[in-house]
Amino acid sequence: MSKVKYYYDSETLSYRKVETKKRRFFFRSLLFLVVSFCFGLGCFFFADAFLESPELKKSRDKIEYLKLQLDDVQDDVVRLSTVIENIEDRDNNIYRIYFDANPIPAEQRQAGFGGVNRYKEYEGEPSAKKIIALRESIDRLKKRTAIQSQSLEEIAVLAEDKEKLLASIPAIQPVRNQDLTRMASGYGYRTDPFNKTRKFHFGMDFTAPRGTPVFATGDGLVERADANSSGYGNHIRIDHGFGYVSLYAHLRRSKPYNVRPGQKVKRGDIIGYVGSTGRSQAPHLHYEVFKDKERINPINFYYGNLTPDEFNALLQKSQQENISLD
Template identity: 55%
Template sequence: MKKVKYYYDPETLAYRKIKPRKRTKLAYAGLFLLSSALFGFLGFVLLLNTSFFETPKDRLLTREIENLKINYDIVNRKMDQMDEVMASIAERDNNLYRTYFNAAPIPEEQRKAGFGGVNRYKELEGYNNSQLVTDTRKRVDVLSKELAIQSKSLDEIYRLAKEKSKLLAAIPAIQPVQNEKLRAVASGFGYRSDPFTKVRKFHAGMDFSARTGTPIFATGDGVVARADAGASGYGNHIVIRHGYGYETLYGHLSKYKVRAGQRVKRGEIIGYVGSTGRSEAPHLHYEVHKGGVVVNPLNFYYGNISAAEYVAIAKLANQENQSLD
């Protein structure tokens, strides 16, 4: 039974029954419906965030998302390892390879630089795991850039190494005749007594005494520029251009084993000792030129002798005796 409400009327001094208005009833009804709807919506949202209404498809998607998170974590850990390897390679590249070949080191900022300007990851924004995916993508891009820079650096090192090996092969680094007992040096580089005029004059090479027919070796890789008797005083002689500014001359030969234009290797026999031209006895007159300037051949005998042997040869070569040409 509905509860009846009364109010006291002071004018009539009596209690009167309260009659609710229709508008008030409608307002109460509307408020009740609105609050019911609001609580119902909140309850529905809460239920959606629980597993109560999960379908098999929803559960599958949830598992896939968790699996992807795990995979991203594994990828990031692997990239941590790759970063360590790259750092080690970069250190060797800067402090060993590039130092050895006199190449400037690549700055760390250049190796690790990101990508400025336009937002490259805009399409990845707005998702639940956007930060995870974006950070991983950025790391992959930076690592890819590091690999590209390192690859170019190694290409440069390879090119420099090839040039270095060519340079090392071109340098006239051995003695031009066999000199096992270090007694073949007859005269050295510098001022010596001329065997014909007995006047002290500059001797532009080294003389190696040897029997006629003793093999003469190319002291570095190069191309034979001439093999003739066209230059005054040298008799039959050979000139080899080694490149990098190096040139060697072999004079007073008895005969040639090479011709002009022929490419030769260090240690290859190019001719034989003789006494042609302005010569007092069978010997080889040997000169080294660098950048068009004659230099002391003694400074280049590092390819086939020890330090002690070098000292012995230097002692013989530095004696101010009489040259053989």
């Protein structure tokens, strides 16, 4: 039951009953409803912000975790990019130079991907820009890694060939120093012993007693072991590969060959013995080196078994213009 309110009327000197107007009552009711609605809405947002449900909190935590993971992956990509950059630099400036291979241009190593948009599926997603940038960085890194892998495979082949080349080059003296009487004649113009005219001598003559061992100067395959070349007498030719061939002439008559055609030999193997067959004036070994079918000076290849002093002495003797022995 509502309370009845009175007020004092000074004119009549009596109490009168308060009459509530309907309009005032309506506005008061409306104000109450508005205040109640605002209070309820505030409580809703407060509950959402501070009293969220376990499922919503779990989802929010997962999103934050994924963002942290994304940042970690970006850091890993940067570190890996630095590592591959270091390997690329070594590859271009050390390995490929050592093996006489052309460096791989940076444009080729770091080229992008042309054509269609590879990352369209990520557009419109949360953190799309960051995800697209990360995916692009990873794809570039994969491509650079693939190119570097191919380069290292090429380097491995070159290294294997280099090892074979170093073993195949005719790099030692075909007659040991202790077996030499003297180095009779070198590469260049010399006086022919038979007609006394000045002509080019394409090899080196090592004088030594008959039967002195002759050594293969590099790994290779015996190409010839016969007396069917004019002037050389009993001689051997070894194909070393890589365009190199060595020739050993004027071998002895009895059992001149310690090898046969088609036989593989190693540097330092005894292949024959000093003699004086063919166009020869005295027992000696005539030795020649061919590169791509052109005769070259053998003096440039004796780095395998001579000391610097021995090499200098041999060089001086080889440059003297004297009479050759063949």
